[in-house]
Structure formats: C-alpha cells, structure tokens
Amino acid sequence: MSCLILGYVLGLALIGGYVAMLVRRLLTLEAEVGERRDPSR
Amino acid sequence: MTSAGPSPRALRGLAVASLLAAAVAAYMIFVYAPTDLLQGPVQRIFYLHVNAAVAAYICFGVVLVGSVVYLWRGSLAADRLARAAAPVGLLMTAVNISMGMVWAKPIWNWDPHHTWDARFTSTVVLGAIYAGYLLVRRFAEPGRQSARLAAVVGIFGFFDVPVTYFSVSWWRTLHPGYVVTAPGGPALPAEMLVAFLVTTVAVLLITATLVAARYRIEVLAERRERRQLRESLSLVSAELL
Numbered sequence: 001m002s003c004l005i006l007g008y009v010l011g012l013a014l015i016g017g018y019v020a021m022l023v024r025r026l027l028t029l030e031a032e033v034g035e036r037r038d039p040s041r
Numbered sequence: 042m043t044s045a046g047p048s049p050r051a052l053r054g055l056a057v058a059s060l061l062a063a064a065v066a067a068y069m070i071f072v073y074a075p076t077d078l079l080q081g082p083v084q085r086i087f088y089l090h091v092n093a094a095v096a097a098y099i100c101f102g103v104v105l106v107g108s109v110v111y112l113w114r115g116s117l118a119a120d121r122l123a124r125a126a127a128p129v130g131l132l133m134t135a136v137n138i139s140m141g142m143v144w145a146k147p148i149w150n151w152d153p154h155h156t157w158d159a160r161f162t163s164t165v166v167l168g169a170i171y172a173g174y175l176l177v178r179r180f181a182e183p184g185r186q187s188a189r190l191a192a193v194v195g196i197f198g199f200f201d202v203p204v205t206y207f208s209v210s211w212w213r214t215l216h217p218g219y220v221v222t223a224p225g226g227p228a229l230p231a232e233m234l235v236a237f238l239v240t241t242v243a244v245l246l247i248t249a250t251l252v253a254a255r256y257r258i259e260v261l262a263e264r265r266e267r268r269q270l271r272e273s274l275s276l277v278s279a280e281l282l
Contacts, residue, residue: 011136021255
C-alpha cells in the first residue's frame, strides 16, 4: 500500500508542479501583453 | 485551435473537463477496479503508469508531425505545436519512469544498478532525447537555426518510440509483455480494462490541456518579443530624430 501511495504522490506531484508552473507563466505573460490585469499589482 | 492558439475560454473549458475526467478516473482506479490477487494494491499504479507512456508517445508523435510540417512548409504554427508538445511528452515520460520504478521495487525486488531492463533503458533514452530537443531549443542560435535543428532532433528522436514500445518483445528482460494490446486481446479482467480506458481518456484530456496551455504561452511570448522589439525600435528612431 505504501508503494501505491508513493507512486501516485510522485506522479501527481510531477504533473501538479508542471501545471502550477504553466499557470504562473500564462498569467504573467497575459499581464505583460495586456490581455489581463496583473494580479500582483 | 487556430494558429493564434486556443482562446482563454477554450483553455478554461479544457481544464474543467480534465479535472472532471481526473476525478472519475480516480474513482475508477481506487474504488471500481478490483485489487489484483497476486500483486495487491500496488498493481493500481498500472493505470497511470501505462497511460502516461501512451500520452508521451502521442506527444512525441505530435513533435514528429510538427517538425516535418515545419521543415516542409516552414509553418510557424507547426513549429510552435512541436515546441509545446515536447515538454509535455517529457513530463509524461518522467511520470511513467518514476511510477514504474516504485512499482517494480516490491514486485521484482528490482535494483536498476544490477538488473538491466530493456523497457526501462529505452524509456530513459527517450526522455534524454527529448531533454536534448529542449536544450537545442534553449541554447541554439535563436530563430530559424534553432527551429531547424530542433526539428531534425524531433524527427530522428521519434525512432526511439517504436524501439521503446517493441522492447518487451525484442529483448526478454524483466518488464512484462503487452497487457492491453496482447495478441489474443486484452489480458485483463473487464473491470480493470474499463478503469484503464477511463483513465486513458482522462490522461489524454490532461495532456491536450497542457499542450494547449503551452501553445498559448508560446504565442504570448512571441507577442511580447515583437512588442519589445517595436518599443526599442521606436526609442532608437526617437533618438535619431
């Protein structure tokens, strides 16, 4: 059971990390080219 | 998706569909599918492990097609699509390898330092090829030169996909043979096959969403570059006048 949990945690962490990076990049670029207001401002 | 990329609305729709499909797939994997009598719960790794490989092969197929179309027609959209699919394919390869290693340890008592496995080695090589593809894109002379070089790597790199797929029949090593595509039909109970197919749909939806998001990032980055170039040109002309 612990291997099953470790396997899915690893797999989902990889996908989740990549999704987080993509979303951040997308929001930053949209703010930079003026398609969306920069949420940090 | 047009050459300008998916609209934010389409991207949001894809993301919501992916989340819903992932929730259904999680139910199928952990609740609906029966526990394997021989391997126990760890066999449930199979559903994401295999589908990550399927998604990676499809992404590398997209890189191949995009690269061929770019070299043949000079289509910037095709180059952008190849550029968007490569990192997602690499991500899915990493998911496939890491989950496979965790699964192999209790079942084969596997130590990659001591036991050679053809499927594992060819998959690692596949990952290395596409990591190389991304390095070419990152470090080669920007513009056409980098796109052409990367397209050549994208075309020749694809040759490792069939090698990886057929490795279980060409070399008899530890990795099991074909399960879903076994010659006499799927070697799985019906419930496991249904759970597998539902997970396939979910993983392919997630992959499509990631490629679409990556494509939009490429479009926006190009737009930003053009804008910066225009601004610096207008600054130079203002200085001259």
